[in-house]
Amino acid sequence: MQSKxxxxxxxxxxxSFFATLALAHPGHGGNGASHDLEHLxxxxxxxxxxxxxxxxxxxxxxxDGRF
Structure with a gap:
């Protein structure tokens, strides 16, 4: 159950990582997907x-034997 x-x-x-590519937006440092790739x-x-x-x-x- 823990593995699920x-x-x-x-x-x-x-x-959540790929959502940045799907929601591309203009911003600082570049436009659209290139900007979001920087965040990624x-x-x-x-x-x-x-x-x-x-x-x-x-x-x-x-x-330490505590694992």
């Missing part, structure tokens, strides 16, 4: 940082 919840959250995360790149960068931090945290807990 994780899959649903992952799908929701992917949809920043969000993906933030996601990578969070995943790397979570992996290091999990490894640390595993070393």
């Amino acid at each position: 919840k994780v899959i649903h959250r992952f799908i929701a995360l992917l949809l 790149i920043w969000m993906l960068g933030g996601l990578v940082i969070c995943v790397v931090a979570a992996v290091f945290y999990a490894r640390d807990r595993e070393k």
Whole structure:
């Protein structure tokens, strides 16, 4: 049951990333999809940082025997 919840959250995360492309709007730094791709790149960068931090945290807990 827990794995279904994780899959649903992952799908929701992917949809939120692709929603920026579907809702293209003029704005600072570019127009339309190119501007939204800039936002997408920043969000993906933030996601990578969070995943790397979570992996290091999990490894640390595993070393201490608390995992």
